[in-house]
Amino acid sequence: MTSDTTKLKYVYDPMCSWCWGYRPAWIALKQLIAEHDNDIEIEYCLGGLAADSDVPMPDEMQGFLSQTWHKIAAQLGTEFNHDFWQVCRPRRSTYPACRACIVARDHGLEQQMILAIQTAYYLEAKNPSDIDTLVEAADSIGIESAAFSKAIMSDEVNQRLMAELTAVHQLPIRGFPSLVLEYKGRNYPIALDYREAQVTFNEIKASMA
Incomplete structure (x- = not known):
């Protein structure tokens, strides 16, 4: 990567309910970027809302x-x-779902995995903190179950998640979802509009002016 690279970093957690709410606007924003500014590279970055835990969530x-x-x-x-x-x-445990997204990224299927997890969680009342739910999500997008199960439990994938979380925590964000524009070697926070993608796109263009 060179300093001339322009990136829009989408910082998310697959079990973040506001990320689910933002999904339609995010899809519309990506479409605007594809239509009007192909030079902006989109990068998905995991935020990691909650560490591994077997403790039931308090009432x-x-x-x-x-x-x-x-x-x-x-x-x-x-x-x-x-x-x-x-x-x-x-x-209160989203790291397993985050690891699932890293494994899917290796297959070029990160966006599909995000949707599969969100669909299971928010529409089908399944728990993505459970490995069984994640294996089912992987299978639904064409990742072989045994290979996925091995990868998601590996030290290598966990180390990659920890490194990604460390990098994300250096970005100018306040929560999830967040957008950060990397332009000419600097990171600019971009305000999200949950209803109008054009508003966010205009801010991105203004940050590059």
């Missing part, structure tokens, strides 16, 4: 996240299957 946290889902649905019209909170045993 207060469950209540807070459940309310967040309702808030996003009300503000953005995002679909959620609220049965998740009754049929699953939630844990």
Whole structure:
């Protein structure tokens, strides 16, 4: 990579509910970039909301996240299957899902894995903190189950996740999702508009002026 490379870094967690809410605007923004500025390279960066844990999520946290889902649905019209909170045993643990995205990245299928995890979590009331759910997601996008299971449990993939989280924490972000424009060797935070991709695109272009 040279200092002349222009990148838009999309910092996300596959189990971040606001990332799910932002998905339509993000797709629209990528389309605008493809149509009007092919020189901008898009890079997906994992944020890592919550470390590995087998501890059940406290009731207060469950209540807070459940309310967040309702808030996003009300503000953005995002679909959620609220049965998740009754049929699953939630844990505050997103690192397994993040590792799944790294494995999928190696197959050129990171974006497909994100959607598979989000679909399982938000629409099918399945728990992506569980390896079984992630194996099923991998299979649904064409990654062989045994190879995926071996990779997601490997030290190598975990080390890559830790390195990525360290790099992401150096970026000018406040939460997930976040956008950072790397332009002429500097990182610029880009405000997200959850409804109008054009607003975000205009800010990106202004940062490059």
